[in-house]
Structures are given as structure tokens and as C-alpha cells.
Amino acid sequence: MAPLLEAISIGKTYPGGTVANDGVNLSVEAGEVHAVVGENGAGKSTLMKILFGIEQPDRGELRLDGRPVAFANPREAIDHGIGMVFQHFSLVPSFSVYENVVLGSEPRDGIRFDRAKAIEAVRALSEKFRLSVDPLPPVGQLPVGQQQRVEILKALYRDARILILDEPTAVLAPQEVEELFVAIRALVAQGRTVIFIAHKLPEVLEISDRITVMRGGRTVGSVGTKQVTEDSLATMMVGREIALRVDRAAARGGVTCEIKALRIANDRGGTIAEDLSLNVHAGEILGLVGVEGNGQAELLEAVAGLRGIAEGAVHLDGTSLEPLSVLQRRELGVASIPEDRLARGLATGATIAENLVATRLSDRRFVRNGLLDLKAVKAHAAALIERFSIRAGGPGFAVGTLSGGNMQKVVVARELAEQPKLLLVNQPTRGVDLGATQFIWKSLTAARDGGAAVLLSSADLSELLALSDRLVVFYRGKIVAAFHNTDDLTPETLGTYMLGLDTQEPETMRAALQ
Amino acid sequence: MIELLMTVFSATFFVTVIRTTTPLLFATLGGLISDLSGALNVALEGMMLIACLTAVIVSVYAPWYVAVLSGICAGAMLGALMALFHLRFKADIILVGFAVNILAAGGTVFALSRATGGDKGTSINLQSKAVPSVNLSFLEAVPVIGPALRSLLSGHSILSWLAILTVIGVWFFLYRTPYGLWLRGVGEYPAAPEAAGVPVNKVRAWSLIASGALAGIGGAQLAMFNYIGFTRDMTAGRGFIALGAVLLGARHPVGAMLAALLFGIFEALAIVMPNLFNWIPGEIIQTIPFVVTVLALVLFSYRAQRARQLKTLSKI
């Protein structure tokens, strides 16, 4: 019997050169739960976007029921019975559940919106697929798990035969995950097919029938769930050679930054990360390992002062950082390279010189009596451009005219212009070309050798393994493992902890956390 | 004091209030629709002014209902113009709105002087028509309350009655039709209707056109009932008061009606009070709608901010 949905040799290269998919194959049978797993950057999201019509492939073809299809936009994919539930929901907060579900295809009675029919339809779907949610309350007041059900109902209302769920468990609490699985089984029992993109291997093994593993834009393999073990799966996902390595720290100094029992909460009071305790020493790089969204970025923001701390303490050389503002922390020697340079790290409309001096506006070298010393600012910028090999026309050019790698170098140059005490780095080489990557790595190790304590978070495991002296693994908002970075530490080992397959002995962990 | 109370609770005052409220109400409804779709329409003032003039000039040559219709069309076309520049050419909606206001302020005087053959102040030389009032004198025959009913309900502009129907119509549209749902969705969280296949830009364009059309009715009432004829700058800030009423009315048609009514009462007071109390200056009464709007704005924003802060830790 022909598979329900097939992707054959899909290739997709984004403008700018990133090869997202390189000969990807996917084959989904009708009525199964098919998981697609892989690390960040493996190409999963691109494949899903192609399946849903948001992107078009450069090569290869899609087949539905054995016949070739192509989707120019999501509407066409929806018309062919494919529905997608994204990680970030598209729900109008003040509209009720049923209004959100039927938006765009409302049942009508003449010119009137037939609300009774809509509520009925939503109730029926909700029962049929075990997605219990009350149709009436406004969606904004519902917990995340129920909001997700509304999203699924949206797809089902439009008669989706195939449902693609993008990291559905990332936002759910354990009980909600169980409820979701009940719903998925009900969907399959009703003849639907589910494609499930995930990271958390225990869940994948529990719910799926078959698993396709992707890595580096390619399909590594496709296996039946019953035939695979956790370890072999982890190896398929993360095994890769490390191309570059840098020298480990010669010796490390005393504890610079102490984080004790930190808890970080989100807007609604729910916990993003908790029970975080670790020490970072001067002269070392501590890598934060984990699938994105497990608390690493939030920890860095909390230490930088961009996010509040719900409980716990952060100390820098004995001084508590909690009551201090961003500026005060910077004055104590905290520097941070943010995750998104365009959104947060730079003002693209301002000049390179202005961006470079933006965090130093209380420095007497540049500002005296409220007046800018333009010559000093310009000289400072020229020196940094030289030192960090930033390819730009000059200090007076707008930052927005630079390439991604050079923009990132501006951020790095600004933060490392003076030796920081504590350096917080998040995704330092995302979207950066190889040459700039090498340079940035060198700058980070130079900062470390100058005595900085560095907290590094990255979605790129090879980067973390190359740079870090010690590594700490995050899973579901908690620290689950800690290691010294020795030669026999492999990506696979880290992988098992990242994906929740294993937990370390508390003793071992505590030792490595010092 | 007694005099004041007697004046305020008289039938004539009620009639005055209805008269002053009608143009405000239409403009407010226009502002409401635009605001709910996510665009702040600062051009209500200009749209009303241009509609005033259009209605007056057309009424010289055509029956009153054609003139009203032309005022509506003028407003709608301005809405379409704003949609073109804002949605297609990506110009900021505030700047586009001000361009319309500037065009209206000067353009109406220009057109007026052409139409009157030189008079830049008023259209008094033109034989412009009036919107008919609805005579319900048969109500007098009702036992006991007849005369009171008649003085309260008879003699209002036909457009005032239309205003009430329009409030109901706008409410129905917004909360009982799918298109109203689309409009409110587009204004609150455009990503959701977009993902559902709703043509977001089309919805925004139509809401600007509707906004202009409603302001147009308000302009027609102003220049064909409240006053007969056009005077330069005759809208006197009503378009901006309407924005205030949208806010005060908590962005709901019934609230908008009540807010417009409140501001209509103040305008009526400004007419009546200087005669009774010449120690309360008319200008000061005229500031009341603006002051009330600022206070309401602060209050509503503060409440929204507090609601957000209760969830997040605040940071400066």
C-alpha cells in the first residue's frame, strides 16, 4: 500500500547559502504516529514548512496518496487535508475557544454568525478526539495545554487528515503531556495520521509508531519504534565529528559567579527553570548544554538583569546582583552577548561607533559633563574594528550595512573591549560564516584567559564541546548533569542527558558543579 | 441653580443634546471601527470637514438625500486613499491621517471659495439644503403624556434616527457576523486570522473605508441640520473628540454611544450655560470633553498596565 504522505529527495537552500535540507526523505503511512527527531539545525522545521506550504522546495517532490502535489501556500496544504500546530500559537486572546476554532470558516445563518452551531461543532470535535476543552471561555485565560488543544481543534475543524505537531510537548507539564497522548491515540483511532516533531526521546518512544531521524539537513534513517533502543537513537541524532577544538584553560581561578537555587518564572507565574545552582570560576568557560527552551537562555537573561528572579540568589564576587539594574551590573564587570543580535544586540540604524560605545556612556573617556568626546569615540571604534577584524567601511557606517558575521563581531567587540569579569554568551556564532566563527571563538578564549568567567549557551553541540572547560546539562528547566570536558566526553553521552534518557548521580553532579 | 436644573431637564435641552450628539456619534462609530481593526484614524476631523463641504455643495444642485450620499462617498473615498497609502505604500497611519486633515483644512476653504465665487468664510450665499426633520406631532394625541412625548421625540433630524439604527447595526456587525469577528481578530492579533486564511489587508482597507463613510454621515448632519451651510473649520475638533469617545466607550458600540452622548451633553451645555451663568466661560466648558478624554486615557492605560504588571516582574 502506498504511503499516505511522502517527501522524496527534498532539497532547500535559503538565500544566503544555508543548506537546510539536502536530499531529505520522509515516508508516512496512513493512521500512524510518525515522529521526526533531530537536533536544532537538523532541518526538521524546514521540512515541516515545506509540507505545510510555507516554503517551497528547490528540489525533490511531495506525494499525497501516491500522487505528486505542490503547495504554494498554507491554504493549499489545508485544502489537501494537512493541518499544522506550531509551537507559537495563533490565537486571539480575547476570543472564546469556539471563535478561535472557526475563525475564517464560520458557520453562517444568512449574514449572521451561527454561534450555536459553532459551539456544537467544537463540542462534538472535542469529544470525538478526546480533546476536552470548554468552548466558551476566552482563550487568553486558558493554560497552555488547553490552548494547544484549541490549535489542534482548529486543524481538525478543517478536516485535516494529517496533523503535524511541532514540538508539542515543549510547552506542556507532564500531566498535560499524558492528556495530549490520549488525544493523539484518539485521533489515530479515528483514522487520522499524526506527524510529531520532537526532542524528548522518552516521549517519542512512548507515542510513536515509526521514527525518522534527521541530522545536518539529511535523513539519517527511519526505524520502527519497537526495533530501536534509546541509545542507538541518541547516537543517530547527535553523532558527529568535532572539526575544531581550542585549547583548554590553563588553570582556573576562584569562584567569580555563584548561582544558588535560582528559580525563573514566566509571565503567568509558571516556572521556566528552577533549582539552578552552579559556580563559575574566573578563567573558565562553562557550557550550558541542552535543547533550546530548557532554561539556558533565561538563566543568562536573569544574570544579565533583563529578566527577574523569582527565587534564589546570584552573586558576583560576593556582591548580590539581584537588586542591581542592568547598568549597575555592567559597571561591576558583567558583559553579555545576546541571542538575537538584530533584535537586542544592536541598533542597526545607528553607526558602528555609536553601537560600540552604547554600553559605555558613563565612562569618562567618552562622556564628560554630558558631552560626547567624538574623537575618542571614533578612535575607540577604529581600534576595535582593527582588533576584531571587522570588515566595514569605517566607524561612521550604519551597522545595518554589515554582513551577519561582521555584525556579530561588533557585538563581541563591544562586550570584550575591556576585559569583563563575567561574560554571558548566547548563540555566539548563529548565522555567522566560518571565518568570523573562528575569530569569535578566539576572542572568547582570550577573554577567558584574561580571567573572565564565561557562561556559554549554544544550540550547536560541537561548539560547546570545542570551547567549554566544564559542561552543565539542562533538561526541562533543571540541571540534570555536569561534566568536566575531558577527551572521553562524547556528544552521545551529552545527548542522553539532553534528551532526558539518563540522570547523573547527585554526587558526581555536585562535584562537577563546583 | 434652579434655573440651571430647569434648563437641563427641559425638553428643549434634550432636543439640543440629540442634535449635538448625532455628528459626534457617527464620527465615533467610524473611529471605533477603525480602531478595532488596528488603525488609529486621526483623520476623522478632516473626513468630516470634507464631507460637510461636499454635502453642502451637492445639495445646491440635487435633493438632500443625494447630498448626504455624496458626503458619505467623500468620506469613503478618503478612507480608501488612506488605505492605499498606509497598506500598499507602507506609510505610517498617523502621518497619512494628518495629511488628510491638512488637505481638508485648506482644501475645503479652497473649494468653498470656488463654489461661492470668492467667499472663503461661509457658504451663506449658496442655497444649500437641510436634512428634513421627522415630524411626529401625531404623538400629541396620546393620552396624558402626549405633549411631553411630542416635545421630546418630534422634530429630530432623520439622521439622528439613523444614528440609533447605525449603533444597532454596528453592534450587530461586530458581534453577530463573521466579518465583524474577522475585523476584531485582525485588530487584536493579526497572525491568527492570517493563519486562518482571512485577507487581513482587505479587512483593514474596508474598515478605513467604512470609517470614512460614517464620518461622512456625521459631516452631512453637521452641515445640513446642526448648521445649514458650510463655515470654515466648522468641525472644531469634533473628529478628535470622537477619538476620545472611542476610548471612553471602552471600544464597544454601546459605550461609544454613551460617550458620544456625554460629550454631546457638554457641547449643549456650552451653548446653554453662558446665557445662564456668564461667570462660567463657554470655552472652559468646551475643554471638558478633552480633559475627560485625557483622564479616561490615563485611567484605562493604568488599569491595563497594572493587569500586565501583576503577571510580570516590572523593570524600568
Add this chain to the structure above:
Amino acid sequence: MSSLSSTRRAVFLRELGRALTAVVIALVVALIVIFVTSANPGAAFQTLLTAPLSSNRTMGLWIDDVAKLTLTGLAFSLVFQARQFSMGVQGQVYVGGLCAALVAMSPIGATPLAIPLGMLAGMIAGAAYGFIPGYAKARFGASEIVSSLMLNYIAILVVNYLIRAHLAPPGTGQLMTAKFPDPAIFPAIIPGTRFDLGILIALVATFVVWFLLYRTNWGLKLRLVGHNPKFAEYAGIRASFIMVSAMTVAGAFGGLLGSVFVQGRAFGNLAQNFDGNLAFEGILIAIVARSRPLAVPFVALAYGYLRQGAQLMGIRTDVPTEMISVVQAIIILLVASSFSLPGKALLARLTGRRTVPAAAPEAAK
């Protein structure tokens, strides 16, 4: 490095090209309007284009307008650079004018201190009035657009009332105050014309705003907040303080304009509705000048010329002055839009440079 200056030049030329294209299109529309409405379009268009230069008096009118347009353009440029849309310049002009007038009508008005103190009073009043929407925004999150628009009307109504009921000479029924004593009125630079101290004040103000924005700590912070508020937060800059102070300082310039209005030779007293909506034309100046203070006087010069030409055309020919609002509206609409006109691509090719994109995509080098 030659590439620095040539790319800078390309950007400048592109901006200039866009502004000029908008003006040219507007003038073409003006010509069409004149053609359609005038019995003698040639004479009307000629008046529009040449009348301001016809005599000392008309040049004085032109320069007087330039001074005022510059000040309101500067006020708007300042708030626009901080990405705030406070529209309150008109209100600031009125309260500033009121306070300057009060100084002029007090005993100080007969002393040499009348002019500096009047200006100071105007600036303080304007700053306070600009502070209000800024504070409402920073503290309560209230939209500065709506609050500033409301405050405009409040200011005009209160000032009009005060003139009618208290400040105008009693019993005359006039809607303006008596003329201020001589020491309170700006002296003329060219005698017999309106070419007075105002233009000097405007030029000094231009320098001051430029200096504030580009040579001070505060100005840099303001511009960074305008470029990317999230970045400013990350860099430790207090965005709310910057927003409030930007609107307050801009208010001072609005208030200064009020003083220039009432103490200038054009008026020399406080009259009802004295600004004739000139304050709002500052929006046009600011957006054509791309909110750059040094460009503001030049834009004011050109636009003021057009404006004065239209005034004279209205007096001397059969085309009403007000047709210029069509020109104004078209310029604003065109300059605020971001589509490319065919002429710009041509211009770019003529200068032999590729236009620089706003944010270059990453290049895999």
C-alpha cells in the same frame, strides 16, 4: 577611504532625490490645480514661484515664516528621533505664547529684560506642557498621540478664553490684547519688514538641537532608544526617562516658537488662534528633513518659500492661498511612503552607485 564617502554620498543623494521627487510631483499637481481654477494660470504660477522675492517686505514675510517653520520642524524632529509621536507642538506654542505675553504685558515688558525673559517664560511653559504627555506615557502607558492632541485643544481654548475675558482691552470686544510695549517686541533686522530676531533664534535653536542630538550623551541615548528600544534596555539605558525628557525638551522649543509668534514683528500681541495651524506644518518639515536638525532650516527655507508664494498668489491673483494644502498633503503622503519611484532608480544609476540596502543579508563569504 573612498568607499566610505561614496556610499555616504549615495545615501545622501538617494534621500535628497526622494525629497525632490516628492516636491516636483507636488508642484506638478499645484500647476494642474492652478490651471484648472485660474483665469490666468500663467500669471498665477509665476506669482507662486517668484513673488516672495519681489520686495524687501515679501522677503521679510518669507524669512519670518522660515524662522517659525524651523522651530516647529525642530520640535517634531526631536520627538520623531526618539520614535515618539507626540503631536503637541501646537499646544506648546499656545501656552508658550501665553506666558511670553504675560511677561510682555507685565511691568517687565517695558524693560530690556522683556525679550529674554519672555522667551524663557515661553520655553518653560512649553517644556511643562510637553512633559505631560511624556509622563502619562512613561508612567501609565497612555498613548502620547491621543493625549497630546487633546492637550492642544485645551490649550487653545484656555488661551482664547483668557484673551476674550481678561487680557484684551476691556470694553473693546477685541479678540486680542493691546500691542506690547516696544522693548518686548523683537527688533527688525531689516527695518520696515518682518525680518526680525526670530530667524536668528531659529538658527541658534537649530544648532542647539543638533548639538544636543549628536554631541551629548543624552542625544545619543535618545537616538538609540529611537532606533531599537530593546537594544537600549539591554545596554542599560533608561528608555522611559529618555522618552519623557525628549518630549519635554521638544516642548521647550514649541514654547519658544510661541514666544517668537507673540513677540515677533508679525504680531507684537497675543491674539486668538494666532498660529493659524502653522505648528502642524512642522510635521511636514520634519519628515522631509528625515528628522535631521541640520536639514530642517533648508527644508523650512524651501517650503516657506512655497508657502509664502501661495499666500501672495492668493492676494494678487484669483487662485486662493489654500490650494497649497493640496501640495502639503501630497508631499507628506509621498515622503512617508516607501515605494520606489522610477526616477530614483534612474538617479541611482546616474550616480553610478548601487543603493545601499537597509540591512544586508548574511553573505556566505
